[in-house]
Amino acid sequence: MGSQQDLVDRVVDDLATDPRVRGLWLTGSFGAGSADELSDVDMFVLVHEAGLASYAAAWLDQVAPAYSPLLARRMGNAPVFHHVLEGWLRWDVVVGGPAQLGDLDGDAVIELLNRDGVRPSSLADLPPESGTVRAMTEEFLRVLGLLPVVVGRGELVTAASGASMLRQMLTTLLRYRAEGPRMSGALHLSRVLPADELAALGALPPVYADRDAVIRAHLSAAAMFLPVARDLLGADHPRDLEDACWAHLHDTLAVTRPG
Numbered sequence: 016m017g018s019q020q021d022l023v024d025r026v027v028d029d030l031a032t033d034p035r036v037r038g039l040w041l042t043g044s045f046g047a048g049s050a051d052e053l054s055d056v057d058m059f060v061l062v063h064e065a066g067l068a069s070y071a072a073a074w075l076d077q078v079a080p081a082y083s084p085l086l087a088r089r090m091g092n093a094p095v096f097h098h099v100l101e102g103w104l105r106w107d108v109v110v111g112g113p114a115q116l117g118d119l120d121g122d123a124v125i126e127l128l129n130r131d132g133v134r135p136s137s138l139a140d141l142p143p144e145s146g147t148v149r150a151m152t153e154e155f156l157r158v159l160g161l162l163p164v165v166v167g168r169g170e171l172v173t174a175a176s177g178a179s180m181l182r183q184m185l186t187t188l189l190r191y192r193a194e195g196p197r198m199s200g201a202l203h204l205s206r207v208l209p210a211d212e213l214a215a216l217g218a219l220p221p222v223y224a225d226r227d228a229v230i231r232a233h234l235s236a237a238a239m240f241l242p243v244a245r246d247l248l249g250a251d252h253p254r255d256l257e258d259a260c261w262a263h264l265h266d267t268l269a270v271t272r273p274g
Contacts (some may be wrong), residue, residue: 145247
């Protein structure tokens with residue numbers, strides 16, 4: 016691991032002296048055993064629930080500065096921290112309590128520190144959850160249904176961004192179908208998706224700020240996403256919403272539902 020291992024060793028030594036920290040796990044590709052020299056270092060820091068808010072609030076001022084980060088930032092109000100260290104070493108930290116520990120996959124983490132003997136459970140072989148897939152599908156259809164708005168206003172740069180969003184949702188759905196709740200990082204698609212799906216993603220038409228191009232891009236993403244969603248959801252698929260979306264696109268842009 017080189018500098019990655021140096022970072023891991025130092026964090027373990029530092030956090031082991033802090034009684035607020037009850038446990039520390041490597042997550043991400045290092046936790047799963049699939050890391051390489053290009054991987055970032057992902058960690059989960061366990062603290063008592065009562066001290067979670069104060070510990071997370073202090074991270075950027077009291078913990079991170081010791082590592083002289085080039086970048087250290089919190090992801091909104093969530094106790095999630097992104098760092099870039101010397102040599103462009105990427106280090107991501109999630110601070111959580113016992114409830115959040117339960118979200119980890121026990122088969123894809125490496126224990127570094129454990130004062131209380133608690134451990135995450137295995138998520139192996141858990142199938143995709145219908146509620147998660149339905150939420151993905153509803154959001155996909157909502158964004159797809161905005162196509163007439165941005166095209167009608169001539170906001171083609173925004174329309175191109177929308178097409179990129181749909182492609183990201185498509186990739187996420189394919190990853191979720193392949194891995195279920197234990198979904199791994201998006202930078203390891205070649206380890207997760209079969210060759211034919213990777214080829215299909217690579218063959219999607221280019222996205223650029225042109226009316227016909229953004230319409231093609233939206234429709235091509237829908238042609239891949241929606242059959243997968245229907246197959247996963249069965250009777251729970253939001254068919255009324257999909258039908259209404261396609262009717263709206265037909266009435267406003269004269270496009271037809273992909274076959």
